[in-house]
Amino acid sequence: MTVSPPTTPARQDLIARFTDMLGPVGVITGETDTASYCTDWRNLYHGRALAVLRPASTEELSRLVQFCNEHDVPMVPQGGNTSMVGGATPDGSGREVVICLSRMNRIRNIDPNDLTMEIEAGVTLKAAQDAAREAGFMLPLSISSEGSAQIGGVLATNAGGNNTLRYGNARELVLGLEAVMPDGGVFHGLRRLRKDNTGYALRQLLIGSEGTLGFITTAILQLHPQPRAIEAALCAVDDAQAALKLLGLLRARDPALLQAFEFMSGTGMDMVIDLIPGTTLPLGERAPAYVLLELATPRPDADLREYAEDVLGDALEEGIITDAVIAESEGQRTGLWKLREEHAEAQRRAGASVKNDVSVPVTHVPELITRATVACEKLIPGIRPAPFGHMGDGNIHFNLVQPEGMAPDAFLARSHDIMNTVAAIVKELDGSFSAEHGVGQLKPYMMPSWRGGAELAAMRHIKAALDPKNLMNPGKVLPPVTPGT
Amino acid sequence: MTVSPPTTPARQDLIARFTDMLGPVGVITGETDTASYCTDWRNLYHGRALAVLRPASTEELSRLVQFCNEHDVPMVPQGGNTSMVGGATPDGSGREVVICLSRMNRIRNIDPNDLTMEIEAGVTLKAAQDAAREAGFMLPLSISSEGSAQIGGVLATNAGGNNTLRYGNARELVLGLEAVMPDGGVFHGLRRLRKDNTGYALRQLLIGSEGTLGFITTAILQLHPQPRAIEAALCAVDDAQAALKLLGLLRARDPALLQAFEFMSGTGMDMVIDLIPGTTLPLGERAPAYVLLELATPRPDADLREYAEDVLGDALEEGIITDAVIAESEGQRTGLWKLREEHAEAQRRAGASVKNDVSVPVTHVPELITRATVACEKLIPGIRPAPFGHMGDGNIHFNLVQPEGMAPDAFLARSHDIMNTVAAIVKELDGSFSAEHGVGQLKPYMMPSWRGGAELAAMRHIKAALDPKNLMNPGKVLPPVTPGT
Numbered sequence: 001m002t003v004s005p006p007t008t009p010a011r012q013d014l015i016a017r018f019t020d021m022l023g024p025v026g027v028i029t030g031e032t033d034t035a036s037y038c039t040d041w042r043n044l045y046h047g048r049a050l051a052v053l054r055p056a057s058t059e060e061l062s063r064l065v066q067f068c069n070e071h072d073v074p075m076v077p078q079g080g081n082t083s084m085v086g087g088a089t090p091d092g093s094g095r096e097v098v099i100c101l102s103r104m105n106r107i108r109n110i111d112p113n114d115l116t117m118e119i120e121a122g123v124t125l126k127a128a129q130d131a132a133r134e135a136g137f138m139l140p141l142s143i144s145s146e147g148s149a150q151i152g153g154v155l156a157t158n159a160g161g162n163n164t165l166r167y168g169n170a171r172e173l174v175l176g177l178e179a180v181m182p183d184g185g186v187f188h189g190l191r192r193l194r195k196d197n198t199g200y201a202l203r204q205l206l207i208g209s210e211g212t213l214g215f216i217t218t219a220i221l222q223l224h225p226q227p228r229a230i231e232a233a234l235c236a237v238d239d240a241q242a243a244l245k246l247l248g249l250l251r252a253r254d255p256a257l258l259q260a261f262e263f264m265s266g267t268g269m270d271m272v273i274d275l276i277p278g279t280t281l282p283l284g285e286r287a288p289a290y291v292l293l294e295l296a297t298p299r300p301d302a303d304l305r306e307y308a309e310d311v312l313g314d315a316l317e318e319g320i321i322t323d324a325v326i327a328e329s330e331g332q333r334t335g336l337w338k339l340r341e342e343h344a345e346a347q348r349r350a351g352a353s354v355k356n357d358v359s360v361p362v363t364h365v366p367e368l369i370t371r372a373t374v375a376c377e378k379l380i381p382g383i384r385p386a387p388f389g390h391m392g393d394g395n396i397h398f399n400l401v402q403p404e405g406m407a408p409d410a411f412l413a414r415s416h417d418i419m420n421t422v423a424a425i426v427k428e429l430d431g432s433f434s435a436e437h438g439v440g441q442l443k444p445y446m447m448p449s450w451r452g453g454a455e456l457a458a459m460r461h462i463k464a465a466l467d468p469k470n471l472m473n474p475g476k477v478l479p480p481v482t483p484g485t
Numbered sequence: 486m487t488v489s490p491p492t493t494p495a496r497q498d499l500i501a502r503f504t505d506m507l508g509p510v511g512v513i514t515g516e517t518d519t520a521s522y523c524t525d526w527r528n529l530y531h532g533r534a535l536a537v538l539r540p541a542s543t544e545e546l547s548r549l550v551q552f553c554n555e556h557d558v559p560m561v562p563q564g565g566n567t568s569m570v571g572g573a574t575p576d577g578s579g580r581e582v583v584i585c586l587s588r589m590n591r592i593r594n595i596d597p598n599d600l601t602m603e604i605e606a607g608v609t610l611k612a613a614q615d616a617a618r619e620a621g622f623m624l625p626l627s628i629s630s631e632g633s634a635q636i637g638g639v640l641a642t643n644a645g646g647n648n649t650l651r652y653g654n655a656r657e658l659v660l661g662l663e664a665v666m667p668d669g670g671v672f673h674g675l676r677r678l679r680k681d682n683t684g685y686a687l688r689q690l691l692i693g694s695e696g697t698l699g700f701i702t703t704a705i706l707q708l709h710p711q712p713r714a715i716e717a718a719l720c721a722v723d724d725a726q727a728a729l730k731l732l733g734l735l736r737a738r739d740p741a742l743l744q745a746f747e748f749m750s751g752t753g754m755d756m757v758i759d760l761i762p763g764t765t766l767p768l769g770e771r772a773p774a775y776v777l778l779e780l781a782t783p784r785p786d787a788d789l790r791e792y793a794e795d796v797l798g799d800a801l802e803e804g805i806i807t808d809a810v811i812a813e814s815e816g817q818r819t820g821l822w823k824l825r826e827e828h829a830e831a832q833r834r835a836g837a838s839v840k841n842d843v844s845v846p847v848t849h850v851p852e853l854i855t856r857a858t859v860a861c862e863k864l865i866p867g868i869r870p871a872p873f874g875h876m877g878d879g880n881i882h883f884n885l886v887q888p889e890g891m892a893p894d895a896f897l898a899r900s901h902d903i904m905n906t907v908a909a910i911v912k913e914l915d916g917s918f919s920a921e922h923g924v925g926q927l928k929p930y931m932m933p934s935w936r937g938g939a940e941l942a943a944m945r946h947i948k949a950a951l952d953p954k955n956l957m958n959p960g961k962v963l964p965p966v967t968p969g970t
Contacts, residue, residue, distance in 0.1 A: 113733050113848045115740075136737075160680050169680065172657070185939030192846045194878040195645050195654065195920040197693055199936050199962055200944045204656075204689030208682055225737050248598050252621075252710050254784040255600075256741035299739040301792070307784070361677045363598045393679040432681040439683060451684050454670030458951060459685045465950030466943060477684055 014073065015051055018097075021064055026103070028052040037098045040089040041082045041145070045441065047090035049076075049098045056103045058178060058186060058217045065215065066184025068097065074471045075099050077211035079153025080124065082145035085440025087157065087210045087476055096474075101152050104217060110135045115223045116175060116192050121152030121216055125159075128221070137223040140167035140259075152216045158208035160436040165392030166259040166296075167224065170207065176220035177203045182213065182467035192220045205462070210438050211473040213466050227259075227296035229304040232333040233312060236287035236323040240366035243291045243391060245320045247362070250293065253311055257304070260294035261392035262340050263365070268386035271346040271401070272339055279339060282325045282332075291321075291391070292340050343388050347401050350384070352408035354418045356398040358426045359435035365391055368398070371425045376400055379421055380414060395435040398422050444479040499558065500536055503582075506549055511588070513537040522583045525574040526567045526630075530926065532575035534561075534583045541588045543663060543671060543702045550700065551669025553582065559956045560584050562696035564638025565609065567630035570925025572642065572695050572961055581959075586637050589702060595620045600708045601660060601677050606637030606701055610644075613706070622708040625652035625744075637701045643693035645921040650877030651744040651781075652709065655692065661705035662688045667698065667952035677705045690947070695923050696958040698951050712744075712781035714789040717818040718797060721772030721808040725851035728776045728876060730805045732847070735778065738796055742789070745779035746877035747825050748850070753871035756831040756886070757824055764824060767810045767817070776806075776876070777825050828873050832886050835869070837893035839903045841883040843911045844920035850876055853883070856910045861885055864906055865899060880920040883907050929964040 018027045028034055029051045038047045050073070055061040068075050074096040078088040090096040105122035115137060119128055125139075125146040132139040143149060143161045155177070159170045167173065176191040179202075189203050206213055237243050243263050250258050266288045273279050273286075295308055308326055315321045327333035347353045360368050373385045382403025389397040400418055402411035423433060433446050447456055456478075463470070463478055503512045513519055514536045523532045535558070540546040553560050559581040563573040575581040590607035600622060604613055610624075610631040617624040628634060628646045640662070644655045652658065661676040664687075674688050691698055722728050728748050735743050751773045758764050758771075780793055793811055800806045812818035832838045845853050858870045867888030874882040885903055887896035908918060918931050932941055941963075948955070948963055 111846075111848050113729055114846055115736060116846075158682050160682075164679065171686075181939050181943060183939075185942060187939045187943065189940060191915055191917070193844050193915075193917050193920075194649060194847070195844045195875070195880045196917040197643050197645075197921060197923040198917055198919050199693075199924060199932060199941070200698075200947060201656075201686075201689045201693055202940060202943055204686045205947075208684075208686055213685075225740065244598055251600060252783070254782060254787075255710065256782075257784070297739060297741075298737070299742070299792070301795070302739075302787070307786070310786070359678050359680045361596075361599055361601075362679070363596050390680070395680045430676055430678075432676070432678050432683055434683050435678070435680040436682060447684060454666050454668075454672045455674060455687060456684070457670060458666060458672065458687055461950040462685060462690075462947055465946040 011050065014071065017067065018051055018053055018064070021067065022053060022055055022060060026054045026056065028054070034098070037078060037081065037100070038090055040086045042084060045086040045089040047092050047096070048094040049090045050095055052098045052100060054100050054103050058180065061099070061101070061180050061215060061217060062184050062186050064099070065180050065182070069183050069469065069471060072469060072471065073097055074474050076473055077152070077156065077215050079121070079150035079156070080145065080148035082149045082153070083157070083440055084437040085434070085442035087438055087440030088153065089441070091475060099215065101215070101217065102150065107131045110137070110223070112136070114192055117221045117223055118190070118218065119151055119221060120218050121150060123151050125149045125151065125154050132223050133226065136226065138226045139173070139221060140224050141170055141173060151219060155207050155216050155219055156209065156211050157438045160393070160395070162390065163259050165261060165390065166256070171204065173222045174203065174207060174219055175222055177206060177216055178218040179206050180215040180217055182472045187214070190218055190220060208438070210440060210477050212463060212477050213472060225298035228298050228300045229302060230294060230296045230333070231304050231308040231326055232292065232294045232336050233308060233324055233326045234282060234336050234339070235291045235293065235312065235315070235321040236283050237289050237291055237321050239289055240369045242320055243289060244363070244366055246291055246315055247392060249315055249320065250311060257295045257297055257307070258293065258392070259296045260292070262292040262389065263391035263396070264290045264292065264340060264343065264388040265386050266290070267384055268343050268347070268388050269339065271350045271386065272342045275346045275349040276342045279342060282335070283323045287322060292336055340388070343386070347386055347399055351402040351404070352411045353399050353401045354412070354415050356419060356422045357435055357437060358398055358422065358431055358433065359393065359395040360426060360429040360431035362392070362394040364429040364431070365394055365396060368396060368425060368429055368431070372398055372422050375421050375425060376418060379417060380411070382406065439477045441475050444477060447479050496535065499556065502552065503536055503538055503549070506552065507538060507540055507545060511539045511541065513539070519583070522563060522566065522585070523575055525571045527569060530571040530574040532577050532581070533579040534575045535580055537583045537585060539585050539588050543665065546584070546586070546665050546700060546702060547669050547671050549584070550665050550667070554668050554954065554956060557954060557956065558582055559959050561958050562637070562641065562700050564606070564635035564641070565630065565633035567634045567638070568642070568925055569922040570919070570927035572923055572925030573638065574926070576960060584700065586700070586702065587635065592616045595622070595708070597621070599677055602706045602708055603675070603703065604636055604706060605703050606635060608636050610634045610636065610639050617708050618711065621711065623711045624658070624706060625709050626655055626658060636704060640692050640701050640704055641694065641696050642923045645878070645880070647875065648744050650746060650875065651741070656689065658707045659688065659692060659704055660707055662691060662701055663703040664691050665700040665702055667957045672699070675703055675705060693923070695925065695962050697948060697962050698957060710783035713783055713785045714787060715779060715781045715818070716789050716793040716811055717777065717779045717821050718793060718809055718811045719767060719821050719824070720776045720778065720797065720800070720806040721768050722774050722776055722806050724774055725854045727805055728774060729848070729851055731776055731800055732877060734800055734805065735796060742780045742782055742792070743778065743877070744781045745777070747777040747874065748876035748881070749775045749777065749825060749828065749873040750871050751775070752869050753828050753832070753873050754824065756835045756871065757827045760831045760834040761827045764827060767820070768808045772807060777821055825873070828871070832871055832884055836887040837896045838884050838886045839897070839900050841904060841907045842920055842922060843883055843907065843916055843918065844878065844880040845911060845914040845916035847877070847879040849914040849916070850879055850881060853881060853910060853914055853916070857883055857907050860906050860910060861903060864902060865896070867891065924962045926960050929962060932964050
C-alpha cells in the first residue's frame with residue numbers, strides 16, 4: 001500500500017480548496033506556523049505538513065476527508081499532540097495534512113440519570129473532568145498530560161492512568177462514538193445503550209486504533225459519582241510477592257473500594273527521600289519495597305477509615321505487610337502521593353536511566369521484578385533497578401538507573417541491551433510491550449514478533465478493508481508489509 | 486458473495502476427510518443424528534447439515550477450518566444451541582457443516598490473585614459459575630439458558646442478563662481470547678492484561694460477531710468476589726419516571742452496591758398475583774408500577790441492611806416511592822424475585838401476547854413506556870401493555886397482552902403492526918432492536934434501516950476482509966447485499 005503523489009490539483013490548488021471548505025480560520029500553512037504540529041511531545045520526530053486543517057464540525061470533516069480520499073492526500077489526526085510514541089506526527093514528505101478537531105470543543109450534554117456526558121473530540125481531558133465535577137460527578141480518567149490531551153486522542157489511544165484498576169481504561173468509559181471513516185462516511189454510533197447487540201463492535205475497533213481507521217468526532221462517556229470518602233495508606237512490604245498478597249486481600253474484601261495500588265521498590269524510594277528535598281518516609285524504618293494504596297467510596301456512611309484500619313491490621317497480623325501509615329489529612333495524603341510522583345525526578349537526579357513501560361498479568365509482577373532485576377544486574381553489575389507503578393493493573397515502569405560512578409553515556413549506550421533484556425522476560429510472561437502509550441510510529445517494528453501471525457494478518461486485512469489507499473495516519477501502528485511477512 | 490458448490494471431493498469424500506481429521510467420535514452424520522443440531526431453540530428454523538463436527542482441540546479445529554476454507558464448505562459454529570434468533574442453525578441446503586466445541590470443555594485455571602478463569606469454549610455457563618463459586622469467587626454472568634449455553638456462544642453473542650448494570654455484559658468480563666480465524670489461522674490472544682495498547686481490538690470485534698468472523702476457542706474471564714451480604718426490596722412507585730428517580734438516588738449514593746434494578750408495570754404485577762397461585766403482594770396495596778432492586782457487597786461489615794433502610798427511607802420521604810418492603814430472609818427474597826420471574830408465565834395465562842426485547846438510554850425509559858403504551862392502545866383498544874425488565878440497563882421487555890375477550894389469533898395477526906409501532910418509538914429514542922439476543926438469521930433485514938450507512942458498510946468491509954468466501958456462519962448478522970444497498 002503506497003500512496004501515489006497527488007497530480008492534480010497541485011499543492012497550492014489543494015490549499016485553496018481546503019480554504020474554500022474550512023474558511024481561512026480552518027487552514028494553517030507555512031513552516032513556522034505548522035512547526036508545533038509537526039514535532040511530537042518527546043521531540044523524537046520532526047515532520048512537515050502540507051497544511052494543518054481545523055474543521056469546525058463533523059459535516060466539515062466528512063467533506064474534507066472525502067476530498068482527501070479522492071485526491072490521495074494522507075491525513076494525520078492530531079489531538080493534544082501528547083503522544084509518547086509519535087502517533088500524531090506527520091512524516092517528512094510534506095504531503096500529509098494534519099487534521100485537528102480543537103474547534104469541535106463543546107460539552108454537549110451531561111445526563112444525571114444516565115450518568116453520561118456527550119462530548120466533542122476537541123475538549124481537553126481536564127476540561128471534561130472539570131465539567132463532570134461541576135455537575136456533581138466524576139470522569140475517572142486521569143493522565144499526566146490531561147491539560148493538553150484531547151478526548152479524541154484519549155479515546156483513539158485508549159488512555160489509561162492511575163485509577164484504571166477501579167474504573168477501567170478509556171475503552172470501558174465509552175458508551176457511544178461518532179466517527180468519520182477513511183472514505184468520509186459518518187459512523188453515527190452516538191448511542192448510550194448498555195445493551196445493544198446489533199452487529200460488529202465498530203466503537204471498540206476505533207478505540208485504540210490510533211487514528212489509523214478514522215476520526216473520532218464525538219463520544220458518550222460514562223460518568224461515576226464523586227467519592228465522598230478517600231483513605232490513602234503507605235505500606236512497607238518485604239517484596240513484590242507480599243504486595244501481591246496485599247492486593248489479593250483488598251480485592252477479596254471489596255474491589256469496588258480500591259482505586260489505586262502502586263508498587264515502589266526500596267531503591268526507588270531511597271532515591272526520592274535522599275534526592276528530593278521535603279520528602280520524608282512516614283514509617284519507622286526503610287523497607288525493601290512499598291505499596292501506596294487508595295480506598296474511596298461515594299457512599300456517605302461507609303466507615304471507610306475503620307475499614308482501612310481493619311484490613312491493614314489484618315495484613316500486619318498475617319505478616320503480609322511489616323508497617324503501615326494511613327493519611328490523617330488531605331495534606332498527608334498529598335505527601336504520600338508525592339513519594340510516588342517524584343520517582344521520575346529522583347531517578348533523573350540519580351543519573352542516566354532507561355525506562356520500560358510494560359505490563360504482565362498481575363500474578364506475574366513479582367516474577368517480572370525478580371527475573372528482570374537479576375538479568376539486568378548480570379548485564380551491568382552495579383545497575384540500580386527501581387521498578388514502580390500500577391501494580392493493580394500489572395503495569396510496571398521497569399526503570400533502571402546507572403551504576404554509581406559509571407559515565408552516563410556509557411550506560412545509555414547499553415540502552416537497547418537493557419530494553420531487550422527486560423522485553424524478553426515480559427514476553428515470556430505473556431506481557432505487553434506497550435501497556436498505555438500505544439504503538440504510534442515508535443514501535444510498529446515490534447508488532448510482528450509480539451502480535452504476529454493470524455493477529456497481525458487480521459489487523460492488516462481490516463486496515464486494507466477500511467482504508468484501502470492507506471491514507472489514514474500512514475506509518476502508524478502497523479509495520480510496512482515486507483516480503484515474507 | 487455467493488459460495489460455489491463443492492465439486493471435489495464430493496460429499497462422501499468430505500465426510501471421510503473429516504473422519505480422518507477428527508476420528509469417528511468427532512463426526513456425526515445422518516438426518517436423525519444431526520436433527521437436534523439443525524433446529525433452533527425457539528423452533529423457528531429447520532435446516533440440514535452435511536455433518537456435525539466436533540474437534541477436540543484448537544489444533545484440530547484450525548486444520549478443519551483450513552480444510553473447509555480450501556474446499557468451500559460453509560461452517561456454522563454452535564454452542565449450546567440456545568440462540569433466540571437462529572444464530573447457530575444451518576440453512577436448508579445441506580452443504581453447511583455445524584461445528585461444535587463441546588469436547589473442548591476444560592476449565593484450565595482459576596487465578597485467585599488475578600481473579601481470572603481460563604476456560605474453553607465448550608464449558609456451559611452454569612459449570613463455569615459453579616467452578617468460580619467453588620474457588621470462592623463469582624462469575625457474574627447469568628442468563629436463563631445458562632445450563633445449556635456454552636462459553637463460546639455466550640461470548641460470541643455478548644450475552645447480558647440481570648446483573649449487567651453492576652458487572653457489565655459478557656464483553657466486560659473478557660480479558661483475553663483465543664480464536665480460529667476464517668482461514669484457519671489461530672489468533673493467540675489469550676492474554677490477561679489490564680493494560681495492553683498494541684494494535685486493533687480483535688478480541689472486541691470477535692465478541693458479539695455471532696460466529697461470522699471466527700471461532701472463539703478459549704477465553705480468560707474476569708471473576709469477582711462473592712457477595713457476603715445481599716438485600717432485596719420491592720418498591721411501589723407511581724410511574725416509570727419515579728422509578729428513574731429512584732435509580733438516580735441509588736446510583737448517586739453508591740452504584741457499586743446496586744446489582745439489580747427491575748421495573749414492573751402494575752398491569753403485569755396484577756396478572757402475576759391474579760394468575761399465579763402462591764404469589765402475594767407483600768405491600769399494603771397495589772400500585773401503578775413497581776421496582777425490584779437488589780443491593781450486594783462482598784464487604785463483610787458494610788451494614789448493608791442499614792444502608793437499604795436509609796436510602797429507601799429517604800426515597801419515601803422525598804415522595805419518590807410510595808411504599809417498600811425489604812426481604813427479611815432468603816425465603817422472602819426468593820418470593821420477591823418470583824413476582825418478577827413469573828411475569829412471562831402470567832402473561833401466557835392472560836392470553837396471547839407480543840414481545841419486544843428493546844433497549845433505550847436509561848433516561849428515555851419513561852418516555853418509551855408512556856409513548857408505546859399510548860400508541861399500542863390507539864392501535865388496538867383494550868390491549869394490555871405489561872412492560873417490565875432491566876430498567877437499570879434501559880432494557881425493557883415491552884410485552885403486550887391481548888384485550889380481554891379478543892380472539893387470540895385475531896390479536897396475533899396484528900403482531901407485526903404492534904412490533905412496528907414499538908420499534909418506531911424505540912428508534913426515535915436512539916434505542917436498539919436487539920438489546921441482548923443479537924441479530925442471527927431472524928433480524929438481518931433490520932440492519933440497513935437501524936445500523937445502515939457508514940456503519941453497515943464498515944461491517945461488510947470487515948466481513949469481506951476476514952472471510953472473503955463468506956464461509957463463516959453465512960446469512961447471519963449481515964443482510965445479503967442487494968443492488969443499491
